[in-house]
Amino acid sequence: MATKTGKHPGQLQDDVTSPGGTTIAGIHELEKGGFRGTLMNATWPYKGAIRITFIFVMAEMVTVVVQNSGDSSSSGSHDEWLNSIMKDEGNFAINQKARPKIQKVPEMLREIKSNEKCYDPWVVSIGPYHHGSPGLQLVEKHKIPMTRQYVMKSGRSIDDVYNKVVEVVDNARKCYAEGSTQMFDDKAFAQMMFLDGCFILQFMYCIAENKREDMGMKSHIIAFVHRDMLLLENQLPFLVLKALMSLRFKDDEGKSIINNFIEHTRALPPLGTSWMEKLLSCIPINIWEQEAPQPELREVEIKDQPVHLLELIRGKLIDNSRKNGSDLSSDWYSYRSAKELRAVGVNFKPGKTHLYTDVKFKSTFLTGKLTLPPITVDDSTKSLLLNLVAYETCPDAPDDFGVTSYICFMDSLIDHAEDVMVLRSEGILLNFLGSDQEVADLFNAIAKDLVPNPYAYAGVKGRIERHYRNKLKIWMAEWLHTHFSSPWTILAFIAAIFAIALSVVQTYYAANPPKC
Numbered sequence: 001m002a003t004k005t006g007k008h009p010g011q012l013q014d015d016v017t018s019p020g021g022t023t024i025a026g027i028h029e030l031e032k033g034g035f036r037g038t039l040m041n042a043t044w045p046y047k048g049a050i051r052i053t054f055i056f057v058m059a060e061m062v063t064v065v066v067q068n069s070g071d072s073s074s075s076g077s078h079d080e081w082l083n084s085i086m087k088d089e090g091n092f093a094i095n096q097k098a099r100p101k102i103q104k105v106p107e108m109l110r111e112i113k114s115n116e117k118c119y120d121p122w123v124v125s126i127g128p129y130h131h132g133s134p135g136l137q138l139v140e141k142h143k144i145p146m147t148r149q150y151v152m153k154s155g156r157s158i159d160d161v162y163n164k165v166v167e168v169v170d171n172a173r174k175c176y177a178e179g180s181t182q183m184f185d186d187k188a189f190a191q192m193m194f195l196d197g198c199f200i201l202q203f204m205y206c207i208a209e210n211k212r213e214d215m216g217m218k219s220h221i222i223a224f225v226h227r228d229m230l231l232l233e234n235q236l237p238f239l240v241l242k243a244l245m246s247l248r249f250k251d252d253e254g255k256s257i258i259n260n261f262i263e264h265t266r267a268l269p270p271l272g273t274s275w276m277e278k279l280l281s282c283i284p285i286n287i288w289e290q291e292a293p294q295p296e297l298r299e300v301e302i303k304d305q306p307v308h309l310l311e312l313i314r315g316k317l318i319d320n321s322r323k324n325g326s327d328l329s330s331d332w333y334s335y336r337s338a339k340e341l342r343a344v345g346v347n348f349k350p351g352k353t354h355l356y357t358d359v360k361f362k363s364t365f366l367t368g369k370l371t372l373p374p375i376t377v378d379d380s381t382k383s384l385l386l387n388l389v390a391y392e393t394c395p396d397a398p399d400d401f402g403v404t405s406y407i408c409f410m411d412s413l414i415d416h417a418e419d420v421m422v423l424r425s426e427g428i429l430l431n432f433l434g435s436d437q438e439v440a441d442l443f444n445a446i447a448k449d450l451v452p453n454p455y456a457y458a459g460v461k462g463r464i465e466r467h468y469r470n471k472l473k474i475w476m477a478e479w480l481h482t483h484f485s486s487p488w489t490i491l492a493f494i495a496a497i498f499a500i501a502l503s504v505v506q507t508y509y510a511a512n513p514p515k516c
Contacts, residue, residue, distance in 0.1 A: 102176050102235045102308055103394040104129060109386070114445050118383040119390065121228040123221060126196050128181050128189070129233040139225060142217060147198035149214065150205075154248035164243045165194045175237040175307060197240045200229065200309075201248075201257075208260035227380045232387045232394075235308035242305065258309075262316055310391055313384070317356045318402035333412075333465050338419040341370070344468060348426040350374045356406035361460045363467045370464065372423070377439050378432035385446055405456030411447035414440050 105119045124139035125131050151158050169190045173181050181189060203225060206215050212222060228234050245254035306312050338348065345367040351358045353373060360371040375381075388403040414420060420436035423429040431439050 101174075101178075101394075101396060102127065102232075102237065103391075103396075104177060104180070104233055105387075105390045106393050109390055109393065112449055115382075115386055118386045119231060119233060121231055121234050123224040124228050124234075126200065126229065126234040127236050128176060128184060128192065131192060139217070139221065142215070143195045143199045145216065146202045147195055150198040150202040150244070150248070153202075153205075156247050161198070161244065161247055162190075162194050164247055165197060165240060166190050168237075168239050168243050169193055172237040172240050175239070193236065193240050196236050197244045200236060201241060201244055201254075203229070204257055204261040207264050208257045223380075227383055230310055230313060230380075230384050230387060232310060232390045235310055238306050238308055238312075241309075258312065262313060310387060314388055314391065314403065317354070317388075317406075318398075318400070319355045319357050320398075320400060320402070333461055333468075336412075337415040338413045338422040339416075341368075341413070341464070341468070342422055346370055346464070346467065348372065348423060348428055350427045356402060359409070359457055359460050361463045361467075363463060368464070368467045370460075372428045374428055374430065376430040376432065377442065381433075382442055382446060389446075389450065401451075401453040401456070404450050405452035407443065408447050408450055408452040409457050411443045414443045416440055 110116055110119060121130055121133075121136055123136065125133055125136045130136060151161050154161060169186065172193055173189060184192065203215065206212055207222075207226075212219075215222065217225070242254075248254075249257070306315065342348070347367060347369050349369055349371045351360070351371045351373045354375070355373055358371075358373050362369045362371075385403065385407060389407070391397050392401050392404055413423070417436035417440050420429060420431065420439045424431055424436065429439065433439055433442070
């Protein structure tokens with residue numbers, strides 16, 4: 001028997017040959033992914049007395065086993081191969097609906113050198129993937145006192161709290177990628193879930209309630225823990241957190257704390273308001289406060305239990321009920337950056353939500369208005385966005401690629417520091433990195449190797465393209481931009497009109513003096 005494996009679909013290479021016909025090779029990785037889950041096992045005739053068994057493993061691996069066959073000319077083997085394809089439909093559907101798992105970052109993302117440090121924790125390990133790493137002992141000593149605080153605040157005995165985790169520990173183990181927790185026995189795994197779960201919830205509580213002094217950590221360590229808790233490989237099953245919350249928090253108190261923590265983590269800029277809303281806010285009359293439009297804030301629906309905290313974060317950013325795409329898409333658009341769009345009469349405005357899917361474009365007679373969600377860019381932004389992208393590449397994640405598409409859309413608007421300045425001046429970008437060029441480099445670097453959903457923002461892009469190709473609008477916008485780009489030129493124009501009008505009136509009365 002000869003076993004052949006493919007590193008890429010359609011490419012085979014010799015692996016092991018056994019004259020006796022014994023199967024030797026197992027399942028090999030495709031693209032070094034590491035995901036498992038057999039979808040199809042089929043056999044068909046190939047090259048005379050050879051039979052090929054094809055095993056396709058979910059998304060990442062493929063193995064082709066070539067075996068000797070007694071009579072490959074028989075129609076039976078061919079019929080069996082065809083029937084096996086139809087019979088495997090049920091198994092395929094089951095695997096497609098498999099329980100989501102806390103996956104590892106795909107190797108193809110880790111191989112991008114500029115991003116490789118964005119996937120690993122800096123100060124604390126959560127869960128099994130980085131447990132016991134020598135470089136992550138700095139915060140490990142804080143887990144004991146933080147756990148003690150959580151247990152004491154719950155009013156329960158430590159045995160009661162620990163046993164609550166034990167009740168869900170078997171299901172928690174199933175949340176991780178297959179084979180990734182084998183080095184932990186049941187006791188060690190339960191202890192890890194207990195300590196990490198109490199640490200996470202007490203950390204969230206201290207952040208949400210502004211009690212950072214109770215953590216006993218310096219401010220920069222707290223910021224690093226923030227960052228590490230939002231890594232794909234540093235997640236704890238949400239069912240563990242839910243079990244622990246049930247012993248301490250009542251009703252929606254636990255949900256409120258998690259939502260407050262997420263708001264603190266994202267460090268969002270103020271939502272956009274129109275000049276009329278700003279004017280009305282200055283009027284001390286209660287009726288205006290009642291009628292003023294309220295910004296839309298999206299609450300996480302924890303009743304639809306997510307797998308982990310990172311999925312909750314994504315739920316605050318992506319709203320699939322908002323449709324800004326279309327049935328048709330195009331891979332080519334002639335417009336370029338924010339600076340170029342502004343030059344042809346497109347104005348930018350911060351939206352009333354922070355949803356990445358809340359992108360709108362409206363074209364008027366002479367100008368256009370592109371509404372974008374406000375975003376804060378700081379030292380943790382790159383890590384958070386890349387881990388959300390990594391989550392979207394996992395086999396069990398939503399297939400809309402919402403965050404990936406948003407990053408690519410922003411990259412289409414940002415080429416240079418001048419583009420960042422345009423968005424920053426309109427309140428869309430809040431820059432904590434330093435220079436505008438750093439923000440431009442960040443989006444350009446992240447989006448370089450990403451493939452967005454081709455239908456995401458297709459409707460918005462199409463409307464921008466039609467506006468961009470309207471020659472009359474471009475000419476008028478360029479004329480206005482050239483002659484009225486500042487308030488002083490506008491004032492000068494008004495003064496000139498007034499002077500001309502005054503001169504006309506004066507000339508008229510000089511030629512036609514009033515009769516006495």
